[in-house]
Amino acid sequence: MSIELEGLLTEIDHIAIAVNELDLAVRWYEENLGAICVHRELVESDGVEEALLKVAESYIQFVCPTRDSSPVAKFLEKKGEGLHHVGYRVKDCAKALEVIKANGGRTIDEAPRKGSRGTTVAFVHPKTSFGTLIELVQE
Ligand code: CO
Numbered sequence: 001m002s003i004e005l006e007g008l009l010t011e012i013d014h015i016a017i018a019v020n021e022l023d024l025a026v027r028w029y030e031e032n033l034g035a036i037c038v039h040r041e042l043v044e045s046d047g048v049e050e051a052l053l054k055v056a057e058s059y060i061q062f063v064c065p066t067r068d069s070s071p072v073a074k075f076l077e078k079k080g081e082g083l084h085h086v087g088y089r090v091k092d093c094a095k096a097l098e099v100i101k102a103n104g105g106r107t108i109d110e111a112p113r114k115g116s117r118g119t120t121v122a123f124v125h126p127k128t129s130f131g132t133l134i135e136l137v138q139e
Pocket of ligand 1: 014
């Protein structure tokens, strides 16, 4: 693998937590941790509504299903509320995905796609990434 990897990963973009009620989670973080909700978005393609609370240069992202067929609804049913995925900010999402696939890794997205906030994202299967669902996020 001759692709240059240095500097590919630039920041933790967000920690995503699956919740049953978005407003309750946001309020708890605001009232108990002083975190501020800076963005809310309905992501139709994923069947979720999300809320982003800024912490320094990163976010806490709450994800809440908007329909039963949403992967997050299935996650909540199976595991209950809790840590859902970690979003790593990358310089080049397509390149990061290409490296993982070239090394035999399993991905959920075949190619980068549109994420919330106008980002470009791709998910890596937790079977490949040591039990944690990874989202590669390019701003
Ligand atoms: Co995410």
